[in-house]
Amino acid sequence: MQKSAMINNEIIRKRLAKRYAKERRFRLYGVASITISIAFLLTLLVNISLNGLPAFQQTYINLEVNLDEDILGVTSSSNDKEFLQGNYSKAIKSSLKTLFPNVKGRKNNKALKQLVSSSATYQIRDFVMDNPNMIGTTQSFWFLAKDDIDVFIKGGIDRSLPETDRRIKDLQLIWIDQLLFDQRLEKRFNFTFFTQSDSREPEQAGIKGAVVGSLLVMLVTMLLSFPIGVLAAVYLEEFAPQNNKWVDMIEININNLAAVPSIVFGLLGLAVFIGLFGVPRSVPLVGGLVLTLMTLPTIIITTRAALKAVPYSIREAALALGASRVQMAFHHVVPAAMPGILTGTIIGMAQALGETAPLLMIGMVAFVANVPQGIADPSTVLPVQIYLWSDSPERAFIERTYAAIMVLIGFLVMMNFIAVIMRRIFEKKF
Amino acid sequence: MMNKRSEFDVEINDTKGTPFIDNAKISARNVEVFYEKKQAIFNTSIDIGKNQIVAMIGPSGCGKSTFLRCLNRMNDTIQSCQIRGEIKLDNEDIYARQQDPVLLRARVGMVFQKPNPFSKSIYDNVAYGAKLHGLTSNQVELDDLVEKSLMRAGLFNEVKDDLHKPGTGLSGGQQQRLCIARTIAIDPEVILMDEPTSALDPIATAVIEELMIELSKKYTIVIVTHSMQQAARVSQRTAYFHMGHLIEVNDTNTVFTNPEHQLTENYITGRFG
Numbered sequence: 196m197q198k199s200a201m202i203n204n205e206i207i208r209k210r211l212a213k214r215y216a217k218e219r220r221f222r223l224y225g226v227a228s229i230t231i232s233i234a235f236l237l238t239l240l241v242n243i244s245l246n247g248l249p250a251f252q253q254t255y256i257n258l259e260v261n262l263d264e265d266i267l268g269v270t271s272s273s274n275d276k277e278f279l280q281g282n283y284s285k286a287i288k289s290s291l292k293t294l295f296p297n298v299k300g301r302k303n304n305k306a307l308k309q310l311v312s313s314s315a316t317y318q319i320r321d322f323v324m325d326n327p328n329m330i331g332t333t334q335s336f337w338f339l340a341k342d343d344i345d346v347f348i349k350g351g352i353d354r355s356l357p358e359t360d361r362r363i364k365d366l367q368l369i370w371i372d373q374l375l376f377d378q379r380l381e382k383r384f385n386f387t388f389f390t391q392s393d394s395r396e397p398e399q400a401g402i403k404g405a406v407v408g409s410l411l412v413m414l415v416t417m418l419l420s421f422p423i424g425v426l427a428a429v430y431l432e433e434f435a436p437q438n439n440k441w442v443d444m445i446e447i448n449i450n451n452l453a454a455v456p457s458i459v460f461g462l463l464g465l466a467v468f469i470g471l472f473g474v475p476r477s478v479p480l481v482g483g484l485v486l487t488l489m490t491l492p493t494i495i496i497t498t499r500a501a502l503k504a505v506p507y508s509i510r511e512a513a514l515a516l517g518a519s520r521v522q523m524a525f526h527h528v529v530p531a532a533m534p535g536i537l538t539g540t541i542i543g544m545a546q547a548l549g550e551t552a553p554l555l556m557i558g559m560v561a562f563v564a565n566v567p568q569g570i571a572d573p574s575t576v577l578p579v580q581i582y583l584w585s586d587s588p589e590r591a592f593i594e595r596t597y598a599a600i601m602v603l604i605g606f607l608v609m610m611n612f613i614a615v616i617m618r619r620i621f622e623k624k625f
Numbered sequence: 626m627m628n629k630r631s632e633f634d635v636e637i638n639d640t641k642g643t644p645f646i647d648n649a650k651i652s653a654r655n656v657e658v659f660y661e662k663k664q665a666i667f668n669t670s671i672d673i674g675k676n677q678i679v680a681m682i683g684p685s686g687c688g689k690s691t692f693l694r695c696l697n698r699m700n701d702t703i704q705s706c707q708i709r710g711e712i713k714l715d716n717e718d719i720y721a722r723q724q725d726p727v728l729l730r731a732r733v734g735m736v737f738q739k740p741n742p743f744s745k746s747i748y749d750n751v752a753y754g755a756k757l758h759g760l761t762s763n764q765v766e767l768d769d770l771v772e773k774s775l776m777r778a779g780l781f782n783e784v785k786d787d788l789h790k791p792g793t794g795l796s797g798g799q800q801q802r803l804c805i806a807r808t809i810a811i812d813p814e815v816i817l818m819d820e821p822t823s824a825l826d827p828i829a830t831a832v833i834e835e836l837m838i839e840l841s842k843k844y845t846i847v848i849v850t851h852s853m854q855q856a857a858r859v860s861q862r863t864a865y866f867h868m869g870h871l872i873e874v875n876d877t878n879t880v881f882t883n884p885e886h887q888l889t890e891n892y893i894t895g896r897f898g
Contacts, residue, residue, distance in 0.1 A: 437704050508741035512804070514702060516754040516811065517731035526753075527743055 243604070247597030253385035253398060254340035254348045256311050256374060260290045260319060261333045271327040278324045283316040284308070287338075294379075295370060303366060310370060312339035312398045339387065340380070342397040342591035344371065348382065351590060362590065388598065392564050393580065397591035400584070402599050404566045408479055408559075408574030409548060409606070415483020415570055416490055416547050421540055423487070424494030425529070428536075431495070432502040433524045453492035460489045461556030469557060476558035477573040485553045490543040497539025501532035533621040541614040545607050551578040577603045640670065641885040642875035644864075650675040650815060650845040651696060656710035658691055658700070665691045669710075669871040671864060673815075678837060678846045680860035680877065682853060684892065687866040689849045693817050696847065697733035698726045714815070731758055734813035738820040740800035742792035742807070747784050750792040750803055751775060754811035770810055778806035779836050798829025805836065809844070816840065818848040822855065834859050853893055857881050865889045 264270050266289060269281040291307050292298070298307050315338040323330060346352055347363045348371075358365050374380040392404030435442045464485035468474045474481045505528050513523040529536070554560065560579050567574035575583070577599060584596040645652075649672035658666035666688045673679050681689040691700070698719060700706045712719050719729050731754075742750050751771045754760075761767040771788070775781035780802040784795070792803050801821060808816055818837070822830040837846055837859050850856050856863050856877060863880040865873045865888070873880065873889045884890040 506741070508737060508739055509743065510702075511699065511735075511737060512741040512743065512807075515697065515699065515730055515735035515737070516757065516807065517727050518757055519727055522757065531744060 240604075243597050243600050246594060247599075247601045249349045249351075250388060250594040250598035251385050252349070252382045253387060254345040255337040255381060255383050256340045256344075257335060257337050257379040257381075258287065258290045258294070258311070258315075259333055259335050260286050262286065262319070262323060262330050264330055267323065267330065269323065269330065271330045273327070275324070278320065281320060281323070283319040283323075286319060287311060287315050294377075295373070298366075306364065306367060307370065309341050310344060310367070310374075312341050312396060314339055314396070314399050337383075339398045342589055345398055346590050347371065348380070349594075388595070392566050393562060393575065393583070394564060395562075397587075397589045397595060400592070400595060402577065402580060402602055404563055405575050405577045405580035405599070406602065407566050408482075408563075409576040411479035411567060411570050411574065412482040412486060412576055413544060413548060415479055416486040417540075417544060419483065419487040420490040420494055420543065424491050424540070424543075425498050425536060427491075428495045428498035428502060429524055429529060432499050433528065434520065449492050449495050453496055456552075457489050457550055458552040458556060460485050461553030463488065464553065465556045475571065475573075477561050477563070477575075478571050479567060479574055480570040481557050482554055482559050482574075482576065483570070485557055486547040486550060489550065489553060490547050493543035493546065494536075494540050497542065498532070498536045501535025501539065502528060504535065505531045530621075534618040537617040537621065538614050541610055541617070545610050548606060548610070549578055549603065551582055554579055555582075577606070640871045641873040641889075642879070644671045644871070644874040646672045646674050648675055649673060650677075650715065651847075652713050653692075653695075654711045654713075656692065656695060656708065656712060658688070658695060658709075659707045660703070661705045665869055666695075667869045671871060671874055673845060673847055674862070675845055676841055676843070677862060678841045678848060678860040680856035680863045681847065681849045681866060682851075682856050682863060682892070683866035683872075685851075686868075688869040689864075689866045690819055692866070692871075693819055693847060693849050694735075696815070696817055697730050697735055699730075699735065701726055731811055732813050733815045733817060734808035734811065735817040735819065736801070736804050736808055736821045739824050740797055740804055742795070742800050742803050744791060744793050746789045747775075747792045747795070747803060748788040751806050751810050754807060758811060760811060774806040774810035775803075777809055777840070778802045779832060779839075780806055796829070798825050798832060801825060801829070801833060802836065805833075805840075809840065813844065815845045815847065818846065820849055820851060823851060830855070853881070865892060867892070 263286070266286050267281045267283060269278055273281075288304070288308055291310065295307060298304055315336070318336060318338060322334070322336070340348070343352070343362045344367075347354075352361060352363050354361070354363070354368060363371070371380065387399060388401045390403055391399060391401030394400040431442065431446065464481060468481050468484050469476055474484070509527050509531060510523055513527045514520075518526065554576060559575055560583065561573060561575065562583070563573050563575050565572070581596055581599045581603065584592045584599060651673040652671075653673075654670045656666055656669045657664065669692060681693065683689050694700045695708055695712060696714075696719075700708060708720065714729070714733065718724065719733075743753065745753070748771055751774050752767055755767060755770055761770055772781060772785075775784065780799060783799060784790075784803075792800065795803060801824075805816075805821075822833050825833065834855065837848065840846060848856075848860065860877045862874065863877045864871060865880065865884075865886070867888050873884060873886045875885070880889065881893055884893060
């Protein structure tokens with residue numbers, strides 16, 4: 196008896212070493228896979244940040260502009276219409292001319308004018324319209340530099356390349372050096388990026404329109420998908436007859452819908468909302484409707500899972516006290532499932548926020564230079580803006596594309612953060 | 626398996642003892658319960674006397690909990706469950722078409738095996754039923770009712786300073802008394818208890834047992850228990866179930882000292898179960 200026990204111990208001990216080795220190996224695999232994931236994530240974030248951060252700065256050029264009546268063609272007593280027709284670019288031209296008097300030839304003069312962005316003329320116009328009494332004086336302005344100048348200042352163009360391979364020509368280099376020497380050229384924080392909408396000129400382009408568009412689309416999606424999704428899930432989970440073939444079929448179809456490619460929802464939205472119901476194209480309303488279709492299955496599935504996880508004893512307790520089924524569901528089961536429901540909803544919303552494909556189908560890919568004022572104004576959304584910029588040939592759009600991605604990621608992180616906080620608030624033990 | 630069959634072969638045609646009494650609060654006649662095709666309760670008839678504690682004992686799976694849940698129609702929530710026969714509460718058929726299960730459950734309260742307080746404050750746990758049925762008209766009355774119910778459940782002194790802390794933070798025994806307080810707050814006529822102490826330690830069990838005896842002055846109590854000692858301690862009458870059959874009903878004393886049926890004797894002497 197004693198002997199066989201000793202033999203058994205020996206057998207177990209032998210195997211024990213193997214078992215521990217197996218456990219160590221498994222832990223190693225786990226650490227390795229986590230390290231790889233973090234490495235990928237870091238590479239992504241660092242790459243995006245390095246490329247996107249320059250976009251938060253913008254080169255400005257300082258010019259002394261003579262607001263002469265004869266050059267502008269307006270007087271302090273002009274009306275609005277006359278102000279709008281004033282020749283402000285002539286003022287800028289003459290201002291540059293005073294700085295660089297030796298520039299000769301039509302082509303070179305044109306190149307000189309293109310040191311500053313086309314928005315400079317509007318800047319002067321607005322200044323003159325706001326301060327008509329300043330006409331006749333000389334004022335100092337900081338103008339947006341043209342995108343190529345901006346890219347060069349940020350080091351995006353190599354001046355050692357031969358002139359034919361450079362976007363910035365030798366003559367422009369001389370001007371830029373002169374401006375730098377005179378301290379008339381400096382980098383400032385790029386407010387334009389946050390206060391303007393899309394533009395064909397990179398230096399004037401911003402993401403405000405896309406951000407507002409995204410928020411409006413999210414609002415519509417949230418207001419529709421949360422109540423519809425949660426009510427559908429509560430009905431299916433708490434009220435629908437069990438083992439009924441219709442209910443089973445609905446359940447299977449919801450699960451299938453969650454796996455349908457999002458672009459299909461876009462086509463559906465195009466055919467039904469725009470084609471059949473005549474909702475205008477490119478507006479946040481129709482975007483929200485399409486994204487609601489896409490988000491609903493996610494919300495229904497996660498809500499049902501959350502409801503299922505609520506112990507049956509809570510339901511019994513409520514029913515035994517004489518609560519009706521609706522009271523049971525909404526007084527006890529739904530509040531207990533709330534953390535899960537909210538997490539599911541925010542995951543669905545985060546998916547919707549990053550969605551591009553279905554929105555292309557309903558015209559939200561259009562170039563929209565205005566900030567949408569409501570859910571019926573044409574607009575675009577952040578991911579579509581990123582897509583549009585990534586497709587643009589101008590060099591300066593590259594950094595703006597990355598910067599827009601940073602803003603989008605910022606929004607996603609914020610939403611996940613809210614999800615965590617919501618969970619904390621609603622989480623209760625039972 | 627063979628052994629069990631031979632025991633089952635003992636005659637169980639009719640319930641032995643005295644299942645019927647005068648002035649019954651609840652009288653069940655020829656109750657049969659099915660889960661889909663499977664029959665869980667066979668032809669069971671029993672009277673439950675007013676202000677009595679009736680204990681239901683028997684081995685696991687004998688149908689005693691199922692029968693208990695018929696008395697407040699909790700089985701309605703299980704879709705596959707079908708009930709035949711007749712159960713009357715004060716001579717009123719509780720399975721009649723016009724009978725509202727919500728109203729019935731306000732009259733027949735239930736305490737479950739596992740304490741299941743709501744994830745709300747202690748106060749809200751007790752006040753919930755009263756609020757649901759609109760039993761109080763103002764805050765003062767409600768406060769009063771909560772205090773009185775907790776008092777009668779023997780919990781008030783322990784929790785009077787923590788009324789607004791979560792009920793789920795109490796100990797198991799306190800949680801179960803909270804569930805009892807919650808049940809008696811709506812002043813039912815009958816309280817059903819489904820193994821109310823099986824998740825509790827002996828001290829908490831003793832507290833609850835005392836409470837049951839106290840409550841039986843006002844309420845009719847039906848308790849399902851695995852503990853024969855508990856049945857002997859608290860109940861006036863005891864019903865023994867075996868594989869869906871009600872084998873024997875009698876005064877608790879008689880059942881434990883002089884059982885009529887062989888199966889009952891086997892069970893209480895610990896030969897199986």
